[in-house]
Amino acid sequence: DGIRSLIILPTRDLALQTAKFARNIGYFMDLSCALVIGGESMENQFLAILQNPDILIGTPGRILHVVTEMSLNLRKVDTIIIDEADRLYEMGFLDDLKKIMQLTAKEHQTMLVSATIPKTLINFSSLQMRAPEFIRLDIDIKLSEKLKLCNIYVKNEQKIGKFSQYNNLSYIDFFTQKYHH
Numbered sequence: 437d438g439i440r441s442l443i444i445l446p447t448r449d450l451a452l453q454t455a456k457f458a459r460n461i462g463y464f465m466d467l468s469c470a471l472v473i474g475g476e477s478m479e480n481q482f483l484a485i486l487q488n489p490d491i492l493i494g495t496p497g498r499i500l501h502v503v504t505e506m507s508l509n510l511r512k513v514d515t516i517i518i519d520e521a522d523r524l525y526e527m528g529f530l531d532d533l534k535k536i537m538q539l540t541a542k543e544h545q546t547m548l549v550s551a552t553i554p555k556t557l558i559n560f561s562s563l564q565m566r567a568p569e570f571i572r573l574d575i576d577i578k579l580s581e582k583l584k585l586c587n588i589y590v591k592n593e594q595k596i597g598k599f600s601q602y603n604n605l606s607y608i609d610f611f612t613q614k615y616h617h
């Protein structure tokens with residue numbers, strides 16, 4: 437049915453890493469994704485989008501470029517994840533983020549993930565989101581009552597199979613050891 441989720445990241449490397457992880461998890465959940473980043477063939481990226489992926493992963497500039505070039509309809513996007521939002525702000529991408537968000541469904545959920553929360557980011561979220569909630573996870577602060585924490589330890593080769601058991605949850609975040617390639 438088309439792109440339903442956007443994952444927006446500040447750098448090409450983070451987008452590559454996220455896409456690899458999303459493809460591994462998505463394989464077991466019947467979810468497909470396309471990656472759009474600079475330094476790669478535009479033709480191949482266009483072809484990937486024509487495959488009707490569920491998730492579009494990329495950097496803000498390339499996402500906007502692809503959306504414009506392909507006259508891509510993002511009105512079915514109901515989930516936007518903006519990872520490392522503080523870095524996106526520092527790199528000057530807030531205007532691009534606003535443009536992308538305006539192209540998506542009126543009713544969508546946006547998650548800003550950030551190590552720090554500068555005042556400009558708070559203002560941005562207040563203007564771009566309806567009733568934003570801030571959930572802080574600091575060393576000094578216990579886990580928010582709004583979150584449920586579950587640790588699952590599995591061997592590397594068992595990860596994908598184990599996570600596929602949780603495909604009936606509405607939202608789940610995965611955290612892994614840093615991937616080196």
